[in-house]
Amino acid sequence: MRQKITLREVGLRDGLQIHSSFMPTADKLGWIAAEAAAGMGEIEVTSYVPPKLIPQFADAQEVTLGALNIPGLVVAALIPNLRGAQRGIELGVHKLNFVMSVSETHNMKNVRRMPAESVNDFRAIVELIRSQPEGKRPIIVGGLSTALGCSYEGRVAVSHVVKYARQLVEAGADELVVADTVGYADPNQVREVFNAVRAEVGPVIIGAHFHDTRGTGLANVSAALDCGITHFDASLAGLGGCPFAPGASGNIVMEDLCFMLDSMGLETGVDIEKLIEVRQHIARALPDIAMHGGIARAGLPHNYVSFAQRSAA
Amino acid sequence: MRQKITLREVGLRDGLQIHSSFMPTADKLGWIAAEAAAGMGEIEVTSYVPPKLIPQFADAQEVTLGALNIPGLVVAALIPNLRGAQRGIELGVHKLNFVMSVSETHNMKNVRRMPAESVNDFRAIVELIRSQPEGKRPIIVGGLSTALGCSYEGRVAVSHVVKYARQLVEAGADELVVADTVGYADPNQVREVFNAVRAEVGPVIIGAHFHDTRGTGLANVSAALDCGITHFDASLAGLGGCPFAPGASGNIVMEDLCFMLDSMGLETGVDIEKLIEVRQHIARALPDIAMHGGIARAGLPHNYVSFAQRSAA
Numbered sequence: 001m002r003q004k005i006t007l008r009e010v011g012l013r014d015g016l017q018i019h020s021s022f023m024p025t026a027d028k029l030g031w032i033a034a035e036a037a038a039g040m041g042e043i044e045v046t047s048y049v050p051p052k053l054i055p056q057f058a059d060a061q062e063v064t065l066g067a068l069n070i071p072g073l074v075v076a077a078l079i080p081n082l083r084g085a086q087r088g089i090e091l092g093v094h095k096l097n098f099v100m101s102v103s104e105t106h107n108m109k110n111v112r113r114m115p116a117e118s119v120n121d122f123r124a125i126v127e128l129i130r131s132q133p134e135g136k137r138p139i140i141v142g143g144l145s146t147a148l149g150c151s152y153e154g155r156v157a158v159s160h161v162v163k164y165a166r167q168l169v170e171a172g173a174d175e176l177v178v179a180d181t182v183g184y185a186d187p188n189q190v191r192e193v194f195n196a197v198r199a200e201v202g203p204v205i206i207g208a209h210f211h212d213t214r215g216t217g218l219a220n221v222s223a224a225l226d227c228g229i230t231h232f233d234a235s236l237a238g239l240g241g242c243p244f245a246p247g248a249s250g251n252i253v254m255e256d257l258c259f260m261l262d263s264m265g266l267e268t269g270v271d272i273e274k275l276i277e278v279r280q281h282i283a284r285a286l287p288d289i290a291m292h293g294g295i296a297r298a299g300l301p302h303n304y305v306s307f308a309q310r311s312a313a
Numbered sequence: 314m315r316q317k318i319t320l321r322e323v324g325l326r327d328g329l330q331i332h333s334s335f336m337p338t339a340d341k342l343g344w345i346a347a348e349a350a351a352g353m354g355e356i357e358v359t360s361y362v363p364p365k366l367i368p369q370f371a372d373a374q375e376v377t378l379g380a381l382n383i384p385g386l387v388v389a390a391l392i393p394n395l396r397g398a399q400r401g402i403e404l405g406v407h408k409l410n411f412v413m414s415v416s417e418t419h420n421m422k423n424v425r426r427m428p429a430e431s432v433n434d435f436r437a438i439v440e441l442i443r444s445q446p447e448g449k450r451p452i453i454v455g456g457l458s459t460a461l462g463c464s465y466e467g468r469v470a471v472s473h474v475v476k477y478a479r480q481l482v483e484a485g486a487d488e489l490v491v492a493d494t495v496g497y498a499d500p501n502q503v504r505e506v507f508n509a510v511r512a513e514v515g516p517v518i519i520g521a522h523f524h525d526t527r528g529t530g531l532a533n534v535s536a537a538l539d540c541g542i543t544h545f546d547a548s549l550a551g552l553g554g555c556p557f558a559p560g561a562s563g564n565i566v567m568e569d570l571c572f573m574l575d576s577m578g579l580e581t582g583v584d585i586e587k588l589i590e591v592r593q594h595i596a597r598a599l600p601d602i603a604m605h606g607g608i609a610r611a612g613l614p615h616n617y618v619s620f621a622q623r624s625a626a
Contacts, residue, residue: 216572225500298526298527
């Protein structure tokens, strides 16, 4: 029995947003094309924020349009607000990842809104999407940042996460993403939070977004798998962090995640060896960026038989 | 309800054995004393091998005797053979960690024995221990290396692991350690192997020894916890590897392991902040050694409440 896992590359957004030097647009598109060719089905390619806020995303339009030329790729982008949603709709992006923080302090620092105000923003975004003609309506994802801890407030009450998850689904979210933005979570906490959210919102897709700041990233993936979670964010070479979360460095490493899932007998659709080669796009374009990852350094196990090879045999 | 976890520092043996420069004996003893003071209850302090084979352990006697002066600390040492066991008994070490590889090729390269010959060696070691007067008999641990994969043979049959586990227990092992020597394991494989060994050997203590070569180390710990495993090896700063296993770099990081377990509500007895300070002993003595770890870099979560603080409250 094949359990299919959906992976989402977030390095171009979460990985690049805090990096000081601009990755040229051609390199971003080369990275996206190469990773799509390695089997990555969904990529968060940019963020629709004002360039003066995050200069890295000044080329959001070119990157979005370039990525939309790749057949079969689900092209997603982060939006902080209604204005971002408007841009995404105009560009024809497939999926809009709205993000709000469950923690009040983090949400205030990040978007200068109370969480309840962000939920209202989300309602307006859904309204905008629904007012579009059929075929022009992107999938809308409700993302809950700092759901497993906040660098300003510490532990976040599970009841808060559940409350905002319910409000986003009631407002019309097609999917949720529950994020350990600052890498605080442990496997027991992951099980507690994801099970509670699942119990509250029913069958809507719940994605998991983990950071490996304290070494627990893949352990938390494993715990989320136990809860039936099948959608995971990660970034190539473990790029990433959050500009408003001190000490938060690194999304979970996509290559290591792919290896773990593949080795566990789960179907990711990704060719790990091709995926490892995609790292060269980053290394060439940003020689000063910190790249992480065990598989890239140590290689696949001796005589490793991938899921695809096992399935073909 | 408190679930107590037993941690064993193996960095002085597994971490130092492949390092080219000698750590001065006083620094080793400083490290051991500081880590014991941070709450580490058991430390594998050295290996009883000929100094010409591994010069790092030329001071095995001084290190053993020094460590035995620390009240309450369980002092363990690795032994490859009967001669090593004899030395350990003479020195009065508390625990002897015998190690053999489940994989034939790895065992041949490591100790020039077939696994069945190593089991015979183990029987002779148990006989030697039992011939000692009461009170002079160290605890004897049977360690199964490459139990989750071999850098020469790839995947290892679970039936092989189970067979040698049974033979070691029948021969008189007080405890077992099942090791992912080269960092190949995934959580599903961990559950399969540890459940199979448990079903075969009954209530004997089964420790887990994982390497974080491919990022899955703490995920594998979490899976082993699911199987009821409560004894874990790790090394401070993730030092480690195996001279006969190409690409195998790094035991799981003790500080990150302690954080994950503590955060999960499990009792390790270790003070994480004191543990992090012990890293300075390594950094001072071996400035050129590669040190790893998320918690040491990122710090504990904001407002983190440790198990000890929660228990006191």
